[in-house]
Amino acid sequence: MTIVTQFQIQYYQFLNQLGQTTQDLPPFAQDASNLIHLYRTMVLIRTFDTKAVNLQRTGKLGTYASTLGQEAITVGIGSALDTHDVFCPYYRDYGTQLLRGVKMSEILAYWGGDERGNNFSSAMAKEDFSFCVPIASQCLHAAGIAVAMKLRHQHRATLVTMGDGATSEGEFYEAINLAGAWQLPIVFVVNNNQWAISVPRKAQTSASTIAQKAIAGGFEGEQVDGNDIIAVRDRVEKALIKARSGKGPTLIEAVTYRLCDHTTADDANRYRDKEELKKAWECDPIVRLKLYLMNNNFWSNSAEEELLGECSKQVEAAVHDYISTPTPPLEDMFDFHYANMPANLIAQKQMALTEGSD
Amino acid sequence: MTIVTQFQIQYYQFLNQLGQTTQDLPPFAQDASNLIHLYRTMVLIRTFDTKAVNLQRTGKLGTYASTLGQEAITVGIGSALDTHDVFCPYYRDYGTQLLRGVKMSEILAYWGGDERGNNFSSAMAKEDFSFCVPIASQCLHAAGIAVAMKLRHQHRATLVTMGDGATSEGEFYEAINLAGAWQLPIVFVVNNNQWAISVPRKAQTSASTIAQKAIAGGFEGEQVDGNDIIAVRDRVEKALIKARSGKGPTLIEAVTYRLCDHTTADDANRYRDKEELKKAWECDPIVRLKLYLMNNNFWSNSAEEELLGECSKQVEAAVHDYISTPTPPLEDMFDFHYANMPANLIAQKQMALTEGSD
Amino acid sequence: MAEITLVEAINQALAYELAHDKEVVVLGEDVGANGGVFRATEGLLTRFGPERVLDTPLAEAMIAGMAIGMAAQGLKPVAEFQFDGFMYPGFNQIINHAARLRNRTRGRLTCPLVYRAPYGGGIHAPEHHSEGNEAFFAHIPGLRVVMPSSPARAYGLLLAAIREPDPVVFLEPKRIYRLVKQSVPDNGVALPLDKCFVLREGQDITLITWGAMTHETMNVAKNLDAQGISAEVIDVATLKPLDMDTILNSVEKTGRCVIIHEAPYSGGLGGEISAQIAEHSLLSLQAPIKRVTGYDVTMPYFQLEKSYIPNESRILAAVNSVMEFA
Amino acid sequence: MAEITLVEAINQALAYELAHDKEVVVLGEDVGANGGVFRATEGLLTRFGPERVLDTPLAEAMIAGMAIGMAAQGLKPVAEFQFDGFMYPGFNQIINHAARLRNRTRGRLTCPLVYRAPYGGGIHAPEHHSEGNEAFFAHIPGLRVVMPSSPARAYGLLLAAIREPDPVVFLEPKRIYRLVKQSVPDNGVALPLDKCFVLREGQDITLITWGAMTHETMNVAKNLDAQGISAEVIDVATLKPLDMDTILNSVEKTGRCVIIHEAPYSGGLGGEISAQIAEHSLLSLQAPIKRVTGYDVTMPYFQLEKSYIPNESRILAAVNSVMEFA
Numbered sequence A, B: 001m002t003i004v005t006q007f008q009i010q011y012y013q014f015l016n017q018l019g020q021t022t023q024d025l026p027p028f029a030q031d032a033s034n035l036i037h038l039y040r041t042m043v044l045i046r047t048f049d050t051k052a053v054n055l056q057r058t059g060k061l062g063t064y065a066s067t068l069g070q071e072a073i074t075v076g077i078g079s080a081l082d083t084h085d086v087f088c089p090y091y092r093d094y095g096t097q098l099l100r101g102v103k104m105s106e107i108l109a110y111w112g113g114d115e116r117g118n119n120f121s122s123a124m125a126k127e128d129f130s131f132c133v134p135i136a137s138q139c140l141h142a143a144g145i146a147v148a149m150k151l152r153h154q155h156r157a158t159l160v161t162m163g164d165g166a167t168s169e170g171e172f173y174e175a176i177n178l179a180g181a182w183q184l185p186i187v188f189v190v191n192n193n194q195w196a197i198s199v200p201r202k203a204q205t206s207a208s209t210i211a212q213k214a215i216a217g218g219f220e221g222e223q224v225d226g227n228d229i230i231a232v233r234d235r236v237e238k239a240l241i242k243a244r245s246g247k248g249p250t251l252i253e254a255v256t257y258r259l260c261d262h263t264t265a266d267d268a269n270r271y272r273d274k275e276e277l278k279k280a281w282e283c284d285p286i287v288r289l290k291l292y293l294m295n296n297n298f299w300s301n302s303a304e305e306e307l308l309g310e311c312s313k314q315v316e317a318a319v320h321d322y323i324s325t326p327t328p329p330l331e332d333m334f335d336f337h338y339a340n341m342p343a344n345l346i347a348q349k350q351m352a353l354t355e356g357s358d
Numbered sequence C, D: 001m002a003e004i005t006l007v008e009a010i011n012q013a014l015a016y017e018l019a020h021d022k023e024v025v026v027l028g029e030d031v032g033a034n035g036g037v038f039r040a041t042e043g044l045l046t047r048f049g050p051e052r053v054l055d056t057p058l059a060e061a062m063i064a065g066m067a068i069g070m071a072a073q074g075l076k077p078v079a080e081f082q083f084d085g086f087m088y089p090g091f092n093q094i095i096n097h098a099a100r101l102r103n104r105t106r107g108r109l110t111c112p113l114v115y116r117a118p119y120g121g122g123i124h125a126p127e128h129h130s131e132g133n134e135a136f137f138a139h140i141p142g143l144r145v146v147m148p149s150s151p152a153r154a155y156g157l158l159l160a161a162i163r164e165p166d167p168v169v170f171l172e173p174k175r176i177y178r179l180v181k182q183s184v185p186d187n188g189v190a191l192p193l194d195k196c197f198v199l200r201e202g203q204d205i206t207l208i209t210w211g212a213m214t215h216e217t218m219n220v221a222k223n224l225d226a227q228g229i230s231a232e233v234i235d236v237a238t239l240k241p242l243d244m245d246t247i248l249n250s251v252e253k254t255g256r257c258v259i260i261h262e263a264p265y266s267g268g269l270g271g272e273i274s275a276q277i278a279e280h281s282l283l284s285l286q287a288p289i290k291r292v293t294g295y296d297v298t299m300p301y302f303q304l305e306k307s308y309i310p311n312e313s314r315i316l317a318a319v320n321s322v323m324e325f326a
């Protein structure tokens, strides 16, 4: 019996849940204005999120997946990504999208049942994928994008997000294995929010960390405190730099908690302990950063008040855009399937337009 | 930064390639008659294998996948399995099948294009699956069998085999993850013969061992010297005992080499270095055990000669059975799809019988 | 007796079989404590425990594949895919293994399982939650494919599917999960597989459909009475194998036919049925058969889904054009 | 000019596009040093190097899915599935993503790729190596599905498929990979997609087929001459979308039709074509359309595969019965 190989998984945190530093902050975080920017974005996202849930409750939006409690991950990623990187999101990544210039009204259109929401007007997001619904399948698109970057010798990276549940899907592992085998410029970020609808993280896998799943692909996985935006941003940034410089993939497990229902179609009370939820609120990533900023006099109650007002305004404007956008025309259903629309589809479209008009 | 978890992968060997013991032999191997039985089975398999390749070359068999060089794995597994265990093989596992009572003529029928080869007459193999062609998909059947065993609180285990290439497939990982999550009574044995057709092990994954892929599922993986049948048998047996007693799954990577072409349809000279092959022959598992047996006077040249004669006879008898079996009747194509054959299929069958007769 | 919805009838059938056949096991994503995203498995975990009702990790090939292993061991797994659009990762297991296990082993191993999935559009759901995908499964030898269209048929057909010794893909039209209530005695009586249901007899035209579209079709048929057109309505129910006897008898009687389904036109099951009618009863046809179906496009996001799914006016227009043909 | 086989024509088309379009990338299992298990990619690695010809790990969802990401970046991946029966793990990526990327993003992202696979039975291969599975793909909105039937059409159609800005499933009838040789100029001239090829003109009956079955069908057509029956033969070639104009024109001329394909009967593409003919040209039909197809069973292991695949005598019998119908 010989030991042929060994591994270890590390965990990163800078701010604990009281907003105290647990180690020296990385350079970017030593500039308070950077942290304030992150803070403002998280608050904006939460404002947006609250509003979106509300729109759904009042029948003005379809099923919506809230990102409550997970803002540090999605904003942290967005702030670490470079303009030329490509982002493959799953459906809770509003923070990243916002920082890539995707409009809130586009996100609302998406959940409002309108494909035009995926036609991002932002130049920065023009190569980004839209939300991926079939769990984990985006991992392979991201790998393919990274393959293209590698074949073209570009100094860019692809970042793909997914939930903890997604790590049970075969396509997740296939992407992990490929990323390792080909040393692709890719970063996998798992939003481990402890639940996949009603299935708790523990029931999903007996791996003690999600991070260790990277070992199957022969590359590094690590855990970060997903409620500490400094840790998220720092580790994601380092992984992106590594990827861009040809040093291969990284899997980052961001440990957090889904403070919301799975979606507006879900009722977490059916399966989730109220005590657990209550404790999880103590780790609220927004509160945490705010405590740090307040304790260090980088933030004030009046600044907060002003910010909330601004966020409301921005969100209301987006909602207005969304609500006042007319339903897409019928022909949109046909016009985007093919660059060269086949004759029989042209005929069907004509038929639909005729039938639709009676 | 904190280390949250650690892993190591171990490697097991008892006999080195000169047939010398590298550590004390396990109890079963201290009884020479056990080893002689293993040896005889390996030689029988090789005789069978050589003959089968020959039958294909002379047009009497379809494409055939040789198991040359991998006999220690397939025979080792077969000798470790218990009657009540269930075996889910991939297509090189003649040794295991033989020890489960599957007839050589059935194996030939399978490769000869006749489903009846999968209708094993052996009682021991009656719940075993037949060869699985879609790579890695058998892993999930095995997991399902293990689920049934667990739900029924049986003291049994499932063993599933696959190649190194198979460990890139999503279905492999899904089975690994499920096995861990549900602590299933299952043993995964990977025949790492260094090649998946023309793709070398290194190109398949950058994991330094296949064994470490179990870490993704949160359970133990280990390497054994796949050319050392004592190590294979010992580790597989221990993993089966663990599984049967409710202690969960194990992944065993058996490291060997594919001394043959991928199948008779393949020509490995197109992609494989002759030197590499030559070196690999030095690890021949049959020679290794023979050296040990000879060095310890458990085996002799005359015993060898006698054995070869017996093996030939057995194989020839099986070939005779196979060759003299008439083609299945046309209706066999229809009769086994449904317990309750639908009316339209009955009609098609009648039509086929009529059409077939002109 | 209380009246129940289609999804409650599914639940009732599952509970009945769990109670009466100890080999039946329900599995899938969120089928346990959550009772399934549509509540089809509500209460089953509490009543039958975690060894009969299994919440699985999130992986559909795994669900499809493990069910095969379980079935080969003599269990009768009833596996849920959470939505139609998430059946595809399981396609490999369904076509290459579930459908073939019996044939491959000449009957030595069998695969008595049910793959359930909510089917089709119309509930304002996100992308991939509204697929019309029965034609894929109905082309696979070795499978049965069933779609109920009422609470009573959901109950009776699901019982039959679970009891069938071979794999059944059971597609549940989610648009009508809660549309109507019906009293459905919980008597364990199955309905026959491989048979159409004639929902309404008529003389002038045969309307062939299945699943949720039976509702619009029945409405049209009723309205046709006022026009003096007597329409027969057939709910195909078992989509593989097709009960062509019932269909041909009807069309030979009426001489006219419209087929209605939600899935895309090209390669939809309507084509198969239409072709078989024309091949077997050509001389009975007094007019070309028409198909009213989804268009050859991906189900649009929900703002346009109503324009995609056949509606009563499209069905009526087709009926009128077939009736007017001379 | 040297004459080449169908598989050599595939190779020639791949080499042509690799040489003339730097965005083209070939990928798949064993496509590199091994040149593909059928040698379709032989020599490409040596000629174009490992950044244009990629041996992938063994995973088909991965192949299907990574090609989508590559295509979205503007590459033109030509991805090989090693055999028809191993396309299924990629089904989820093909239907949920490749076919939908353009539509989902309103054209912002596109998916110009080709999924190649050897298709069908007849080469005495093991299980899962002989699938007749075109109907699955031909039902998916957003895809094109193409099957060539000669070296020249293989070359011209594959060029067209690679140049098409949308995903194409390109199924290669492996039974005729090496059946005939033809001189195929390597001039980079593509053939049109979305069009049938009339292989032979005739007046009395239309025989519709594709892929390898064109060969048996053409033989039957030639033999029919001796019987005084003039048969038109149509190679459908693009299976989605269907070029119904060519088909309907022919059947309206001949009034009789037999459709021949290898895939199972029920839900096969023959049903769709038959239905569309009867729906659009009912009054032209002088006899019911007949379909000669594989049976509704899994392709048997090879001892019986010849009994499964339609042969000339079955085609002839169908033609005669259609001709005799009065």
Ligand SMILES: Cc1ncc(C[n+]2csc(CCOP(=O)(O)OP(=O)(O)O)c2C)c(N)n1
Pocket: A092, A133, A134, A135, A162, A163, A164, A165, A166, A167, A191, A193, A195, A196, A197, A258, A262, C029, C058, C060, C082, C086, C089
């Ligand atoms: C392939 C597939 N299967 C099932 C679903 C239904 N579904 C949507 S979200 C979800 C749970 C996802 O959990 P996780 O990956 O942890 O992400 P989270 O929603 O918790 O952020 C499921 C099962 C799906 N969208 N895709």
Ligand SMILES: Cc1ncc(C[n+]2csc(CCOP(=O)(O)OP(=O)(O)O)c2C)c(N)n1
Pocket: B092, B133, B134, B135, B162, B163, B164, B165, B166, B167, B191, B193, B195, B196, B197, B258, B262, D029, D058, D060, D082, D086, D089
């Ligand atoms: C799903 C699937 N994809 C592709 C193939 C074709 N194929 C047959 S064997 C093989 C290589 C398998 O390699 P490995 O798993 O290492 O097993 P080995 O043959 O080396 O024992 C491939 C690609 C297949 N049978 N199934």
Ligand SMILES: [Mg+2]
Pocket: A163, A164, A165, A191, A192, A193, A194, A195, A196, A197
């Ligand atoms: Mg989660």
Ligand SMILES: [Mg+2]
Pocket: B163, B164, B165, B191, B192, B193, B194, B195, B196, B197
């Ligand atoms: Mg191998």
